[in-house]
Amino acid sequence: MQTTPQLFQKRLKKLGPTWRYLAFRLGYSLLGIGLFILLWVAVGYALFARPGYEQFSGFLPVPTLEAFWGLLFESRFWMSVWASIRRVMIGITIAFIIGLPFGLLIGFYQKLQLLTYTPVQFLRMISPLSWMPVALLVFHSFESAIYFLITMATVWPIILNTAHGVSQVNPHWVNMARNQGAQDYQLLTRIVVPASIPYILTSLRLALGVAWIVLVPAEFLGISSGLGYIINDARDTMEYDRLGAIIIAIGFVGFVLDGSIELIQRMFSWNVA
Amino acid sequence: MTIQMEKVCKRFPQPAGKELSVLEEVDLSIGEGEFVIILGESGCGKSTLLNLMAGLLPLSEGEIRVNGRRINQPHPSRAMIFQQPSLLPWLNVEENIVFGCKLRGEHDDLTVRTAQLIEIMGLSGFEKVKPHELSLGMAQRVCLARAMIGHPQILLLDEPFASLDTITRSHLQEELIEFWMVEKFTAVFVTHDIDEAILMGTRVVLLGGRPRGILKTYEVNLNFPRDIASRGFFLLRSAILKKLRESFDGYQRR
Numbered sequence: 001m002q003t004t005p006q007l008f009q010k011r012l013k014k015l016g017p018t019w020r021y022l023a024f025r026l027g028y029s030l031l032g033i034g035l036f037i038l039l040w041v042a043v044g045y046a047l048f049a050r051p052g053y054e055q056f057s058g059f060l061p062v063p064t065l066e067a068f069w070g071l072l073f074e075s076r077f078w079m080s081v082w083a084s085i086r087r088v089m090i091g092i093t094i095a096f097i098i099g100l101p102f103g104l105l106i107g108f109y110q111k112l113q114l115l116t117y118t119p120v121q122f123l124r125m126i127s128p129l130s131w132m133p134v135a136l137l138v139f140h141s142f143e144s145a146i147y148f149l150i151t152m153a154t155v156w157p158i159i160l161n162t163a164h165g166v167s168q169v170n171p172h173w174v175n176m177a178r179n180q181g182a183q184d185y186q187l188l189t190r191i192v193v194p195a196s197i198p199y200i201l202t203s204l205r206l207a208l209g210v211a212w213i214v215l216v217p218a219e220f221l222g223i224s225s226g227l228g229y230i231i232n233d234a235r236d237t238m239e240y241d242r243l244g245a246i247i248i249a250i251g252f253v254g255f256v257l258d259g260s261i262e263l264i265q266r267m268f269s270w271n272v273a
Numbered sequence: 274m275t276i277q278m279e280k281v282c283k284r285f286p287q288p289a290g291k292e293l294s295v296l297e298e299v300d301l302s303i304g305e306g307e308f309v310i311i312l313g314e315s316g317c318g319k320s321t322l323l324n325l326m327a328g329l330l331p332l333s334e335g336e337i338r339v340n341g342r343r344i345n346q347p348h349p350s351r352a353m354i355f356q357q358p359s360l361l362p363w364l365n366v367e368e369n370i371v372f373g374c375k376l377r378g379e380h381d382d383l384t385v386r387t388a389q390l391i392e393i394m395g396l397s398g399f400e401k402v403k404p405h406e407l408s409l410g411m412a413q414r415v416c417l418a419r420a421m422i423g424h425p426q427i428l429l430l431d432e433p434f435a436s437l438d439t440i441t442r443s444h445l446q447e448e449l450i451e452f453w454m455v456e457k458f459t460a461v462f463v464t465h466d467i468d469e470a471i472l473m474g475t476r477v478v479l480l481g482g483r484p485r486g487i488l489k490t491y492e493v494n495l496n497f498p499r500d501i502a503s504r505g506f507f508l509l510r511s512a513i514l515k516k517l518r519e520s521f522d523g524y525q526r527r
Contacts, residue, residue, distance in 0.1 A: 173359055191375065
């Protein structure tokens with residue numbers, strides 16, 4: 001009889017050194033992408049090869065990928081990517097500056113948590129886009145209105161996850177630090193904040209996901225740059241291959257941003273033994 | 274340092290508005306340089322007693338004086354070691370050891386003292402290792418080093434070796450006794466293991482009964498290092514077991 005760990009060891013041995021394991025993972029990723037494109041072709045032809053829908057044939061993989069290749073050499077596209085990333089960064093930074101201290105305090109003081117629970121859960125459930133009219137009334141520039149929308153979308157996951165992280169701090173660490181003579185503020189700076197870093201990074205990753213989703217409709221507002229703007233533009237000019245290509249680009253940039261936070265998360269994953 | 278406990282009571286509030294009494298009227302006096310063992314079955318309030326001495330829990334009644342002064346909060350001169358090694362996972366061994374000193378702003382000779390303690394505790398070569406890579410025994414050594422680096426006058430130990438294997442445990446017991454003989458601190462050691470109690474203590478305080486309190490105190494007049502197979506050891510062990518059984522029968526019949 002072999003125990004489970006032994007079996008696991010055997011399988012690991014079969015895979016050999018790390019690069020072989022990575023190749024194994026990469027292989028499956030590529031297979032996944034292949035299957036995705038296959039599905040795209042199947043659904044695309046089923047929908048757009050019907051009579052009367054020829055105009056939408058730009059959405060099929062070949063024209064879309066051709067247009068995507070074209071996009072890569074277009075400076076207006078790169079300007080838009082940068083504009084979008086910059087808006088997301090600024091929005092999340094504002095949300096982080098507001099949300100982090102709130103999250104820490106809410107997690108630290110139970111009464112504050114009880115006090116804020118209902119309002120936060122209530123505000124969290126409001127679609128960020130429903131703030132759009134308010135944003136346009138309050139802010140004079142469209143740019144600041146977009147920052148506001150992204151902040152409204154991302155501040156909640158940051159507050160809630162940070163607070164959750166604080167409440168998960170091992171009470172033994174707190175007792176140990178008190179026993180070692182820690183003042184209250186030192187409990188916060190030496191125990192609570194470092195212990196919450198993995199949760200804070202998770203909150204940023206969630207925030208990024210939400211921000212990237214809200215960004216595109218937010219960029220339908222009266223501005224003239226950003227991925228949301230150029231996708232709207234492509235629709236108006238009926239360039240469906242370009243539209244498809246921008247959809248791919250939005251997914252791709254989001255994927256890369258998410259991946260980079262995941263990398264940072266791994267560097268701080270001290271709690272994984 | 275000496276510890277005096279007078280009529281110490283501890284009750285915990287229960288959800289139904291009642292109170293659960295954990296300790297009733299505990300009087301205990303611990304002298305300078307003693308190695309006192311608090312012995313009792315699980316749930317007899319021995320950890321609570323230790324937490325009260327540490328100042329981590331508030332008293333319900335009575336008072337605890339250290340060197341004649343009433344205490345109500347934790348102080349680094351009363352260092353505590355917990356059953357589970359409470360090391361901070363984001364710091365390495367060295368950083369964990371100096372954690373308390375850095376908190377208190379004690380930077381004098383810190384590097385030298387750290388190096389000494391790492392040497393004494395057998396942690397050489399592990400300075401930069403993160404806690405999750407350590408065995409339980411090594412982790413507990415780091416905790417001991419962290420407690421000792423501030424030269425505490427009182428060391429409070431809450432079943433520190435309970436989750437270790439027998440061999441590691443006996444090593445650490447010997448090391449702790451050697452350490453205590455050199456540093457001459459006052460030690461209060463909580464355990465549910467009779468052998469461990471007689472091996473290490475200069476005095477064994479038996480905790481139990483209903484309501485929880487001190488059943489009996491035994492002086493241990495055996496020389497270190499103690500021999501678990503000696504006659505004196507055996508007699509004391511039998512006496513303590515007998516007392517424990519009596520008290521158990523006593524409240525079972527009721």
